[in-house]
Amino acid sequence: MKSAKNVSFAVVGSGGAGAITAGSILIEAAGKSGWHGLMTRSVGPQIRGGEAAALVRLSTKPAFCMSRDFDILVAIDWKNADRFIGSMPVASAGLVIADPAAGDPPAALRDGDCTIVECPIGELAKAIQGGRPNMICVGLVAQLTGLPIDMVMQVVASKLESKGASAIEIGGLCIEAGMTAAAGFGTRFVLETPGKPDSKRWLITGNEAVGLGALRGGVEFAAAYPITPATEVLEYLAPALASIGGALVQAEDELASINMIMGASYGGRPSITATSGPGLSLMMESLGLATAAEVPLVVIDVMRAGPSTGIATKSEQSDLNIAVHGFHGDAPHVVLAPLSVADCLFTAQWAVHIAETLQSPVIVLSDQSIGQAHVLIDRPADVTFLTRRKPYQAASEPYLRYAVTADGVSPMSIPGQPGGQYTADGLTHTERGTPSSTAKAQRQQMDKRLNKIEAFDFGDHWGVTEGTGDTVILTWGSLTGAVREAIDALQDDGIDVRLVALRQISPFPEKPLQAALSGAKRVLFVEQNHSGQFYRYVRSHIDLPFDIDRLNREGPDAIGPDEIASSIRDWKSQ
């Protein structure tokens, strides 16, 4: 029997049917068993109720993105399924498990090549007192994919702990009934036995990971305004900050949130906010102030499809332009982009480190595709940066808050320190901080602020380069995952492709990128936006004496590994 390296399944049901819970139990059990995987949720545009689907991919190797089509689709019911079933195609060798009592499956499935089998999910649940159809589904998928029952039961026991022993027992009976029912549905989706992970895997979203990374970096204060798809960052940070002695304030708008964190940071507390494109637009003026007044702060932008309100629940990488160029005046600052869900943690922590060290705003460009995906990851390594603002020390001379120094960074006092008083100002100012409209002050402080950003040692963290082929895929941020999977698939076919992915967007990492591109003959740019913002940005900084091709598209259709691999194959065959 040949076992699978990947299996993707969807559990579908109307709101309240428990499809998402079923998906969560299954992915957690897979993580406990040593597999990788990720889960996204499909929920309807209505606020509550309507359709819901848990979309899960389990894998023997780290999984970065959802499969293009599904191997297994289990439906608790088909209410409203017509609205979204088109966006979750079932593979031609795939299996649809339908409850005959729920009526006919949607035409999109009936007309496809997949196999549809009937299973009385509702009846099986009813036969067990207190039984629930979604737990029958857990049993069905566990059997089909070969998930160890003991791991599934461990997860169920911990999830239902608060509901008592009988609830756990009923859950177990349902799962057994589902497994028995699926026994005749074949073994082609059984996953290869995984290796044993070194430590317990984590199940985390990108939004949680940036929050945790910020806390690891020493963030003590957050202020924010709710916005899809960034709200989970705030909902994670609110109790987490309170539990360690920090605070999160819900502000009246993004103008307030960015200024609240600037006030808190001025007070000596490392601070953060999270938003999406519309909120970032509102923050731009104040981010310019943070640059001029040299106040450390971190803004997480979980990008969504724009412009304007766009498609709030779908991903795009289309805020590169505003993040890099949105400030008025010449305002050097830092822009970073995490390369995966796991990397959200590192990048957020690094962002806090850079902000504090350089006394500068740092914008982190995450996006919906990684922000809201639940992913099984290996425990991220501990990273300890020596994060510390250059401290003010009392001296006999008057304190120069904006003193010109070799590295451009000036000692920063915080309120309460005697002799350290100064007025932080967006007006052009002298080294002392006194407003001045002289050419000398303008030049001096601009040089100083540019110098501190340009002189900073970003080390090896500018990005990643993997492989040695003379064909390069150049990408940034979250698309790195899909590119990695594409390169893996190409390698299986004997095609060598080099990955170069940027984590450091601004200041532009010219030297390391030039080195990473050395020997390249062809470069394919991959990014999720309409105009090729990244391609144009790279081109504005360095010459590209290569054959160039571009794969870029706006949301909501995610650029996947198959498509990326096809671009390379088509190119190779020319």
Add this chain to the structure above:
Amino acid sequence: MNVPNLKPKDFTSDVTPVWCPGCGDFHVLMSITRALAELGRPPEDIAVISGIGCSSRIPAYTNCYGFHGVHGRSLSLAAGLKIARPDLTVLAMSGDGDGFSIGGNHFLHACRRNVDMTYIVMDNRVYGMTKGQPSPTTEPDWDSALSPGGTGLSPFHPLVIALASGANFVAREFSGNIKGCTKTIVEAVNHPGFSFVEILSPCVTFRPDEKEWKNQVHGASVPETDDPARAARRIMTDDGMNTGILYRGQRKPYFASVKNTFGEIAPLERAFEV
């Protein structure tokens, strides 16, 4: 920690104000430094936070920690600072354009949030820094190049808006009455929660008619109240020129603040283990 024998000059800087001769804001600066001397906290424990406009230049003229922010956002900067550093005395400073027009939304929510800080608005009923345009508190028929013949709009009523939004302390003063301003600022700082002091501060350049204010202001004829409805009725029916503390409430200040000791991150990490 209180320091005895602090003088107003301990709170002034050597920076020369940009204000026009005769500007009411000079008097406000004097009242603030006198109030701070009376309060007895050293200048490094005071933060003076402002937005943009003539009045918002004030932080650099003090010897306290200061922040001259963007237009309209002084209250947000100040709230973030106070929540992050509850040990500091925080004064947010603004003008009628900065505070009630571009920053109007923050004013409502600062009153609601009731963070323990003091908000002083120097109201001269004109945009002075941009050379004479009508502000939210300008009379509807005040003629200007930007609004020929006047705006035709009802003036904004900051004291009533503050009351309705939940401010815990509401007062009006006249800049020329330095003694009264000083006393009210001391009371405002000492009162828990969000304290709002509107100071009528004449713009002698673009509103020379406001030189008459010194003859028009008068102390409130009735004592302060803790009943917001009563306070609102009085403020809505008075002539706009009565001064003093008008309302002193008892709402609990905003609860959240950053602590000085921090817990471990490890338990938060374990929550993600499967």
